[in-house]
Amino acid sequence: MRAAKGGLRVAMVEDQPQVGGSCTHLGTIPSKAFRHQVRQLVRHRRNPLLQGVTDLPDVGWPQLLSRVSDVIGAQVQVRSGFYFRNRVQVFNGRGSIAGEGRVRVNDTHDREWLLETRHILLATGSRPYHPADVDFSHPRVYDSDTILSMQHTPRNIIIYGAGVIGCEYASIFTGLGMRVDLVNSREHLLDFLDAEISDALSYHLREQGATIRHGEEYVAVEPDEEGVTLVLASGKRLRADALLWSNGRSGNSQNLGLETVGLEPNGRGQLQVDERYQTQVPNIFAVGDLIGWPSLASASYDQGRFCAGMLCGDPVRQVANVPTGIYTIPGISSLGPTEHELTEARIPYEVGQAFFKNLARAQITGERTGMLKLLFHRDTLELLGIHCFGYQATEIVHVGQAIMSQPAPHNTLEYFVNTTFNYPTMAEAYRVAAINGLNRLRR
Structure with a gap:
């Protein structure tokens, strides 16, 4: 959209039947839609007004899929409208580089197009990593893409890989009442x-019923008609109805014709770019999961926008100060260094905390689990880090993000102390945490 608004002629090549990419169809949107529905179910069960009610709905994985499909459809409609209104031609088919300034497209109607252009922007995303010794064609073995097509609700499930995706799905599955074994190699x-x-x-994953196994590596995955056995190097054999493999992702750089222009991805399928998001080949650019860190939808949007803006004459910009958003139940969000990192850097800091159980808004909603932690410089009161766990964590973080981005002396704890927040709100946690931190200095 930035390139089109900037006066460039733009063609979009998409090898899926509908636009939106992995974010819309396989990653961010589906998993967060699942999470929202499960969180609503959990709140429903915990509602004191419904205690003793025996005819609560029995919701399983297939029922959730139908609602998620509605959200995906709405996203596709919005994005298709963007392309139509801005005269961006969409080629549905497989694209590959066919030399300098050329892209060959084999579309869904068995036609071949040769597009000539000044600039090529690769935003092909990533896919789940598949080790060769795991049979992903077996109906009991899933990855984070194929789990979206699961047509049954397992009683128990093994999740191998306790990264962001694994933890998010562990929260979703425990919320549905499944028994979860979360296997973490760290x-x-x-x-x-x-x-x-x-x-x-x-603590809260265990409280919800998950079993977390740290420091474990797999030896073999043995699926059969009744379920899956995961054999671990420690000698353990875990048995469940299904296995979700969530141990890493690889960039979608295969079959893109990179060899025709001398580009070679690294071992994780990712391309190296400079500050302009340009690869080693002039006028070929790459953004998103294809270039690795931070591999977040939020950052990928901005990388693409900044790159297109630069092609239209804007100053060179890079994505920086990206908040982490993890959609577990409860959620997590953070920005800036941790306590350990500040200690290692020998920066004198102090901590301000607000526990949600003490906030009026959290007491009203029943979402008492969680806390907001502010890390600030003891001498200047500069806000250094924000770490939040609990209800609305991924929303709350942006209040602090706005203050952290201000120039000194407007980036200090004093903003939160001197600003009147709506009451009762979750954002009020900033005032509580700031006062808590300042009180520590006055002891």
Whole structure:
């Protein structure tokens, strides 16, 4: 859209039947729609007004799929409208680079198109990593793409890989009442998070019924007609109705004709780019999961927009200060360094905390689990980090993000103390946490 608004002629090549990419059809939108529905079910069951009601609806995975399909359809309609109104021609088919400034498209009607252009922008995303010794064609073995087509509700499920995707699906499945074995090859869940937030997530996943197994590596996956056995290097044999493999992703760089222009992806299928998102070949650019970190839909949107803007004459911009949003139940969001990182850097910091159980809004909604943690410089009061776990975490973080981006001296805790927040709201947690932190300095 930025390129079209900037006066460039734009063609979009999409090898799926509908526009939207993995974000709309396989990743962000479906998983978050599932999560929302399950969270509504959990709240429904916990509602004190419904205690003792015996005819509550029995909702399983297939029932959730129908609602998710509605959301995906709405997203496709919105995006298709963008292309139509801005005269962006969409070629439904498989595209590949056919030399400098050329893209060959084999469309769904067995026609071949040769598009000539000044600039090629690759935004082909990523796919779940598939080790060769795991049979993903077996109906009991799923990845984060194929799980969306599961037509039954397992009583128990093994999730191999406890990254963001694995933890999000563990929350969804436990919310549906499944018994979950979450197998983590590391020693802590999501160890890039603040340790207190990671510990809180571990506690609540276990409280919801998940069994977390840290420091485990698989040896074999043995599916049969009745279920799946996961054999671990420690000697354990885990048995469940189904297995969700969520151990890494690879960039979609295969069969793109990269060899025709001398481009070679790394071992994870990703391309290297410079500050302009340009590859080693002039006028070929890449964004999103195809270039690796941070591999977030939010960042990918901006990378594409900044790259297109640069082609239209805008100053070079790069995505920076991207907040982490993890849609577990409860959710997690963070921005800036953790306590461990500040300690390692020898930065004198202090902590301000607000526990949701003490907030009027959380008491009203019944969402008392969670906390907001602010890390700030002891001398200047500069806001250094925001770490949130609980209800509306991925929304709340943006209040602090706006203050962190301000120039000194407007990026300090004093903003939260001197600003009147609506009451009762979850955003009020910033005032509570700021006062808590300042009180620590006055001891």
